[in-house]
Amino acid sequence: MIISKDLIAASSIPIILSTLIQGESYGYEIIKKVKEASNERLLYSDGTLYPVLRKLEDKELIISEWRIADNDKRRRYYQITEKGLEHLKAERLSWQFMNDLLNTLWTPLSLT
Amino acid sequence: MDTTFTYLNQQKTSWKLRLSQTSISNEDQEELKGHLDDVIYELSENGLPDDEIWLLAMKRIGTIDTIESEFGKINPNISFRSNCMLLVYGALAFMFMQLIFILLPMYLFKVYAPQINTAGHIQPDWNILFYGLALTLLLLFSLIAFKGHQLISWIKSVLTHFSAGFAFLAITIIFSSAYLTIQLIDIHGVSFKTLSIFFYMGIMGIISYVLCLVNKIELRTIQAFNRRINWKTSMLIGVFAGLSVTLGYTYHINYLPAIIGCPLFALIGWMLSYSKNPLTNLFTAQLYIMGLWLSGITGEFATVFHIYYFIVLSFLIIGYLFGRSRLPMYRPMNS
Numbered sequence: 001m002i003i004s005k006d007l008i009a010a011s012s013i014p015i016i017l018s019t020l021i022q023g024e025s026y027g028y029e030i031i032k033k034v035k036e037a038s039n040e041r042l043l044y045s046d047g048t049l050y051p052v053l054r055k056l057e058d059k060e061l062i063i064s065e066w067r068i069a070d071n072d073k074r075r076r077y078y079q080i081t082e083k084g085l086e087h088l089k090a091e092r093l094s095w096q097f098m099n100d101l102l103n104t105l106w107t108p109l110s111l112t
Numbered sequence: 113m114d115t116t117f118t119y120l121n122q123q124k125t126s127w128k129l130r131l132s133q134t135s136i137s138n139e140d141q142e143e144l145k146g147h148l149d150d151v152i153y154e155l156s157e158n159g160l161p162d163d164e165i166w167l168l169a170m171k172r173i174g175t176i177d178t179i180e181s182e183f184g185k186i187n188p189n190i191s192f193r194s195n196c197m198l199l200v201y202g203a204l205a206f207m208f209m210q211l212i213f214i215l216l217p218m219y220l221f222k223v224y225a226p227q228i229n230t231a232g233h234i235q236p237d238w239n240i241l242f243y244g245l246a247l248t249l250l251l252l253f254s255l256i257a258f259k260g261h262q263l264i265s266w267i268k269s270v271l272t273h274f275s276a277g278f279a280f281l282a283i284t285i286i287f288s289s290a291y292l293t294i295q296l297i298d299i300h301g302v303s304f305k306t307l308s309i310f311f312y313m314g315i316m317g318i319i320s321y322v323l324c325l326v327n328k329i330e331l332r333t334i335q336a337f338n339r340r341i342n343w344k345t346s347m348l349i350g351v352f353a354g355l356s357v358t359l360g361y362t363y364h365i366n367y368l369p370a371i372i373g374c375p376l377f378a379l380i381g382w383m384l385s386y387s388k389n390p391l392t393n394l395f396t397a398q399l400y401i402m403g404l405w406l407s408g409i410t411g412e413f414a415t416v417f418h419i420y421y422f423i424v425l426s427f428l429i430i431g432y433l434f435g436r437s438r439l440p441m442y443r444p445m446n447s
Contacts, residue, residue, distance in 0.1 A: 027143060028150040045174035046147060050140055051182040058186070066139075076143050 001041060008044075012052050014091040015042075017061060020080040021088070026069075027053065027076070053078060061087050119162040120152060127176075133386070134180045135336040148173060180336075193326045200319055201271070207315075208285050213245055215292040222296060276344040280351070286316050287355055309359060338386035346393035347400075349380055354400030357424070373401070373424040381431025394432060398425055 019025060019033045031046050056062045061084035069075040080088070127148070131141050151172055155165045173179075225238055256263060271278045290312035294305050341349075353376040360369035377398075384393045401424055408417035 028147050043172075045178065046151065046172050047144060047174040047176075047179035048182045050143060050147075050179070051186050054140065054183070055186045073146060073149075074142070075146060076139070 003042065008042075011095075012044075013056065013061075014088060014095065016049070016052060016056065017080055017084055017088045017091070020062060020078060020084070024077045024079040026078065030078070056084070060084075120156075120166060123166050124148065124152075127170075130176055133335040133339060134176060135333040136180055136183050140183065144173070144179070196322050196326045200322055203315070203319065204282050204285060207289055211285055211289050211292070213249055215289060215296065217241060217245060218296055219292045276348065279348050282319065283316075283348070283351060283355070286312050286319075305362070334383070335386055338383045339388070341384060341387040341393055343389070343392050343396040346380070346384055346387070347396040349383075350397035351400045353377060353380060354404060357401065357420075358404065369420055370423055373420070374427040377401075377424050377428040378431035378434075381428040381433075382435040383431075385432045385435025390432065390436075394428065398428055401425070 019030045027049055062078050062080055064076050064078050066074055066076050128145055151169045155168055290308055293308045297304050357369045357373040360372040380397050384390050387393050405417050405421035
């Protein structure tokens with residue numbers, strides 16, 4: 001299955017925000033979570049995650065902090081903000097709406 | 113683990129070096145480096161050979177160019193950029209008009225019409241020229257008043273199409289304005305040359321600074337800029353430096369052109385050593401000083417022109433070789 005670039009771009013913000021609901025995380029772990037949740041079917045080019053994170057930080061949907069990780073390496077941890085949670089809730093409604101709409105439209109057809 | 117994987121370490125060093133030459137901020141670079149380390153660590157646990165680990169890691173991270181362009185897309189601050197560009201266009205349009213309608217006629221008058229009759233009346237030919245220019249201005253302003261919107265969007269599309277040509281035009285306008293101002297102003301034998309040079313060079317500097325801001329070229333990321341230099345950019349830089357050398361000639365201070373030219377051209381040579389087609393760029397960068405040399409080759413001071421040209425040229429090459437010597441051998445691949 002090939003997912004179009006446009007759809008990947010449009011969904012990247014809610015997907016990344018969703019990975020942060022359960023608590024803070026760092027870039028490598030975020031990618032890993034998405035990969036596992038999609039059964040390795042949604043594979044981002046890892047490097048392009050960081051510009052998206054920067055954009056989210058500019059919009060104050062997440063905040064970041066450099067800390068020393070367990071393996072004594074400096075790592076940047078990301079945390080979702082109140083504003084980010086609100087944004088995600090709104091996104092969730094939109095995506096559910098789109099999902100319902102498409103399902104309704106597709107019901108009479110057998111798309112094979 | 114770092115000491116055992118020598119192949120990987122070598123590749124990693126080269127990758128980090130290429131990363132450091134991009135416009136990506138230091139913090140983002142550190143994060144990407146950490147990410148690469150994590151990916152390599154994960155892959156090496158599967159017992160793959162080093163070269164396969166490296167290929168897989170590169171495939172996962174994506175090319176540096178892609179990452180850089182993705183970073184470039186965020187927060188472009190479009191209104192700030194277009195306001196800055198508007199400011200630059202406005203300043204240049206004003207200087208262009210002033211050059212054509214004020215400075216140039218005044219200069220022509222000063223040079224070609226020295227004989228004003230005793231009553232202080234200007235010869236009729238010149239009056240025709242001045243009235244003609246005033247009428248043209250009137251027509252131009254009414255054209256702007258009625259067709260301003262179309263005119264501006266047409267000019268804008270031409271400018272964005274020929275940005276290099278526009279840059280040459282801008283340099284020509286500023287230097288001609290400076291030259292004519294210096295020639296025109298002569299009050300009690302004082303020419304205000306240095307003041308004029310500082311004024312116009314200052315404007316040029318501010319415009320370059322604003323253009324760098326708009327195009328996100330910071331001094332910190334000069335290497336990212338260097339990598340993108342093409343023959344047009346290098347010719348522009350060469351003209352810019354060359355004009356500074358020419359200004360040096362107008363002062364009668366010994367060796368001043370060389371004092372200005374040598375460090376400037378050594379710097380240009382160093383910058384060009386990072387670009388993709390350094391030899392072509394080196395050639396176009398020295399076109400202006402070559403022109404300067406050819407212009408003086410038959411004159412009385414031909415030897416001076418020979419010496420200056422070859423000294424400045426060798427500094428350009430020295431700068432280039434210096435930059436080249438600091439580049440690792442594996443740089444050209446995959447960049």
